[in-house]
Amino acid sequence: MTATATQPSSDEQKAGAVPTFTVTLKVQRYNPEVDEAPHFETYEVTAHATDRVLDALHQIKWEQDGSLTFRRSCAHGVCGSDAMRINGKNRLACKTLIKDVNPDKPITVEPIKGLPLEKDLVVDMEPFFDAYREIQPFLITNGHEPTRERIQSQADRDRFDDTTKCILCAACTTSCPVFWNDGQYFGPAAIVNAHRFIFDSRDDGGSQRLEILNDKEGVWRCRTTFNCTDACPRGIQVTKAIQEVKRALLTSRF
Amino acid sequence: MTATTDQTATAATSAKxxxxxxxxxxxxxxxxxxxxxxxxxxxxxxxxxxxHLFVNLMLGEGIHAIDFAFVAGKWSSPFWQVWDMLMLWLGMLHGFNGVRTIINDYTEREGTRWVLKTLLVVATVFTIVLGTLVIFTFDPCIDPNSTLSVCTK
Structure with a gap:
């Protein structure tokens, strides 16, 4: 282990141990009962090379300042609770290694933008979920219910595979400049989840979902800035999905 | 407990x-x-x-040919009248729609939006009407001392 060899050999340093380093975190704090406006507070944390930003936040909350508030549930990139703006980019704190976001400089941690701030890193997700509900994110079928499962070919399944990966973390919607402006836009996440059903061969509600998104605040507000695709922690081609919905709307007209 | 019920009540009204x-x-x-x-x-x-750029700037004598007579000559043909009118209308409407989108994207209040869009509509309509009027009411002999061949007959 060359990494440990470069470390000064202290008594507790065991052979093969992961090297540690000190990192500074600039975290946006806001307590609505005390503060008039959000402000930044700086914390120093001793982190391992294997630590994620979430681990650093845990260290702050558990060892330095218990009042720090943030959401996290599974802590392994599946539940989508801990989307936040880390060094100006929307990411999941549990999927971002500290060593990957330049620990030589202070790491800025802010709540995601464009949704009402509640406390520290917690925002009100309700407007985001309202848009999600509007696109009817459930299977809609016509005719008789089959006695067996609804069979689908591999090709048909692959058609919408990308958009099934969404975990509703809101990283895409809150990275979108059009959404930041007035919050009226449906947002990339709602369109991605509509895409998941529009292009599902088992679903019959495609045309009604397309009509929902054929809105002044629907797909036509997308300016293809690709912020959403960059932000998605699941690697979904979000902008591509939005363009496919636009194309489906156009081909349904021409 | 009262504090929490108060908070949920305010949350409900703010949601509305x-x-x-x-x-x-x-x-x-x-x-x-x-x-x-x-x-x-x-x-x-x-x-x-x-x-338009190719015909005006490159064909024949190129840029040196452009003067009042050149424009008068072009607009004596319905082909160039329609060409220029299409360019004017499409250019103005394309620009209008683009700026409308920008206003929608960057203004936060309905009031500001309304004022800016009204200004935009007025400017667009004014330019389109004036431009169309010029193309179709253009008089090459507006100058009584004109030496153009169409005017000296």
């Missing part, structure tokens, strides 16, 4: 007045056609503008 709610019906084909128009007019404008 949420700025995220879309109140007026916003569904419709307008933005779809506007999107299609931007693509179609963009392609047409490429042809019209570069055709």
């Amino acid at each position: 007045l949420s700025p995220y709610k879309r109140f007026t019906p916003t569904r419709g084909n307008f933005e779809l056609w506007s999107w299609v128009f931007m693509r179609a007019s963009g392609i047409l404008l490429l042809v019209l503008v570069f055709g």
Whole structure:
């Protein structure tokens, strides 16, 4: 282990141990009962090379300042609770290694933008979920219910595979400049989840979902800035999905 | 306990007045056609503008040929009248729609939006009407001392 060899050999340093380093975190704090406006507070944390930003936040909350508030549930990139703006980019704190976001400089941690701030890193997700509900994110079928499962070919399944990966973390919607402006836009996440059903061969509600998104605040507000695709922690081609919905709307007209 | 019920009550009222709610019906084909128009007019404008530049600046004597007589000569033909009118209308409407989109994207209050869009509509209509009027009421002999061949007959 060359990494440990470069470390000064202290008594507790065991052979093969992961090297540690000190990192500074600039975290946006806001307590609505005390503060008039959000402000930044700086914390120093001793982190391992294997630590994620979430681990650093845990260290702050558990060892330095218990009042720090943030959401996290599974802590392994599946539940989508801990989307936040880390060094100006929307990411999941549990999927971002500290060593990957330049620990030589202070790491800025802010709540995601464009949704009402509640406390520290917690925002009100309700407007985001309202848009999600509007696109009817459930299977809609016509005719008789089959006695067996609804069979689908591999090709048909692959058609919408990308958009099934969404975990509703809101990283895409809150990275979108059009959404930041007035919050009226449906947002990339709602369109991605509509895409998941529009292009599902088992679903019959495609045309009604397309009509929902054929809105002044629907797909036509997308300016293809690709912020959403960059932000998605699941690697979904979000902008591509939005363009496919636009194309489906156009081909349904021409 | 009272504190929590108070908080849920305020949360409920703020949700009703949420700025995220879309109140007026916003569904419709307008933005779809506007999107299609931007693509179609963009392609047409490429042809019209570069055709215009090529004919005016490169054909014949090129840039040195441009004077009052050159414009008068072009506008004596219905072909160039229609060409220039199409360029004017499509250019203005394409620009109008683009700026309308920018206003929608960057203004936060309905009031500001309304004022800016009104100014935009007035400017667009004024330019289109004035430009169309000039193309079709153009008089090459407006100068009584004109030496143009059409005027000396």
